[in-house]
Amino acid sequence: MMHIIDLITKKRDGHTLNQEEISFLIHNYTQGKIPDYQMSAFLMATYFNQMTDEEATFLALAMRDSGDSIDLSSIKGIKVDKHSTGGVGDKVTLILGPLLASLGVKFAKMSGRGLGHTGGTIDKLESIPGYQVEIKVEDFIQQVKDIGIAIVGQSGDVAPADKKLYALRDVTATVDVIPLIASSIMSKKLASGADAIVLDVKVGHGAFMKTEEEAVKLAKLMVEIGRLAGKQMTAILTGMDEPLGHKIGNGLEVFEAIETLHGKGPKDLVEVTVEIGAHLLLDAKIESDFKRAKERLNQALKDESAFLKFVELVKAQHGDVSVLYHPESLLSEKVEQVIALSDGYIMDINALDIGKAAMRLGAGRETKEDKVLLDVGVDLHQKIGSKVKKGDVLATLYVRDKGIEEAKELILNAITIGQEHKTLQLIKKTIK
């Protein structure tokens, strides 16, 4: 008979738990048979003694098995998925999905809503009137079979153990534990049914991982967990020192995604999207050469085939397709501007504070219960390295009636103008 106190002691003393022990722990915790106060002691011991790759994998598997998994096996071919650890202005999924599908990749995606300063794909898509995010699993699978793509909300009860554990970590100072972060993310990815997964691990002051060292650790561990669970895995480390692209906010990000799908996207956003896409094109065995994969992706952005796939997706999920041809309707008509107070180069744009500014305007949630405004947000006119003059417009704010002054102040303080002309490296590392 296994006892929780022995498992706490084992972790406390730096020993390794086997799969049976970790399953026991998670199963009984989810069932309410192990109380929170014992689990929190285990979590704090894990903070200090960490976990081996195997333990983190067993944890991810046990949490996956605590709830529903999606079975995509009836869809022919290699199914792909991507995951971002969360950054400001990250609308990659909106572009990548149609782009890959236009090249024949099966993109069956369940996405989450946003919390805090990073937006959720599902909230963004809901800014398209009529777009249905709640779809029955059979219909979801049928849609991928029919048009190669579906992007829907989480259905069923995915990894309830992770939800319960995360809530406990949040109040016991055990959030910042890399094996716990990795297994939390991977428990949900492993439930998603994809064969190949690219992880976009954000690093920088606008991301959860502040240093490259931490980000590499997390990326390697997630790749290892996925691989041990039988998935084809790639992780890329990308900078989140400034927001991705120019636009932050639900409708604004769909607007920028549409521009990008027309081949007119901002350089950084295109670069990350094409990089992830190229890995998945290879994983899906549609292309064998990385350089040629990138060329094909860029081509599909330019020749409208990616955009047309997006139109197909929105139509299939009952969205109003007309707005895709008039994306300015996604934005609030009331605008405000933030003006540069001095001359120089943009040296820093604190992504976290830009995200907060968008949230204050109503684009994000502070708590799970908050309703988001779909047409508000921030359009940054400058990126790090741009030259500006006093009086230039730094940002346009699309607003309703809340948080305007607060957002303006946040944005003004978030942007550092100085004399150094910086260039950033966006894609920092690839981990296979």
Add this chain to the structure above:
Amino acid sequence: MMHIIDLITKKRDGHTLNQEEISFLIHNYTQGKIPDYQMSAFLMATYFNQMTDEEATFLALAMRDSGDSIDLSSIKGIKVDKHSTGGVGDKVTLILGPLLASLGVKFAKMSGRGLGHTGGTIDKLESIPGYQVEIKVEDFIQQVKDIGIAIVGQSGDVAPADKKLYALRDVTATVDVIPLIASSIMSKKLASGADAIVLDVKVGHGAFMKTEEEAVKLAKLMVEIGRLAGKQMTAILTGMDEPLGHKIGNGLEVFEAIETLHGKGPKDLVEVTVEIGAHLLLDAKIESDFKRAKERLNQALKDESAFLKFVELVKAQHGDVSVLYHPESLLSEKVEQVIALSDGYIMDINALDIGKAAMRLGAGRETKEDKVLLDVGVDLHQKIGSKVKKGDVLATLYVRDKGIEEAKELILNAITIGQEHKTLQLIKKTIK
């Protein structure tokens, strides 16, 4: 506004908490405003990052202040107390109290009941028919004023925070944390109202502290806590590699205490009692020379003055004094013997297993609700270093009708007979 999550984080990150923070923690935990799951995360962080002497002192004070303290200030002179960290056959208090009182020291003692393999002073005294352990505080104080001694059960609600915290530590693998052990013991000692305290820290395989290194750490910290709280403190480290004296069990220990009070006690028991007594005689300013203090204590054992004080104590607390003159009536009439199976020297007597044997016979409690049998136990005829022949009696068991075969086997296995003639050092260290 203080937040518990910040305090957990502080301890997790190796910082030091101040008095206000520790008071907040303990006060709100006792009130139920901090949930167990946050406290257990704090405790596990403390396991890894330990506490400074000051933090442990603040913790002891906060736990003392969570409940009742005894005010002994109306009793003239210096009040003394002793505490043992718990060992098998430890009946020192039964002898030390009357002994010191016979020399004019004020001995106002609240004692606990036994749990597990170590017996409690209160259970032992209850083997004297009629002895009252529940006495009102006013009567307790009056008795010390009248005859210089009282030994009663815990009255009031002493350190409820410690009780709650200990119960949590017990189920979260955070018992073995020296600052938590030290502040737990000291919270109760500081509530006891004594001016001078001697701590008998047991070390060896029959004790909670298995190594001298740990025992020294614990002893030093408790001395420091007591001193920071204004008490006169001494700790001695004594061996618990074999039981103290010969007899284990409630009535049996009173029997051996009476023998010792008549000047006929076993060497090790007398040595520890006199050592502790000499420190307290100096602390109480009744004697200024340690050697002479020991001589006076030995004399009081030989000339019956200590025994007569014990008679006075038992009388004052309504016990049947006649049994003190016929202590054989404290023992069960049914006996069993354990016989040596080979020739040689006694090389080891596992105190823990001897304690368990007495418990199996009914002398101790496995859970708080168990009733103890007062007339059962173990009388060891041999000590480590004794020479025995095959067929010699190793121990006499005073039994009722339970646990006899189990106890016999435990005792036989606990005693190692071999060719090495060992001698033990009983008093290992004195810490002032």
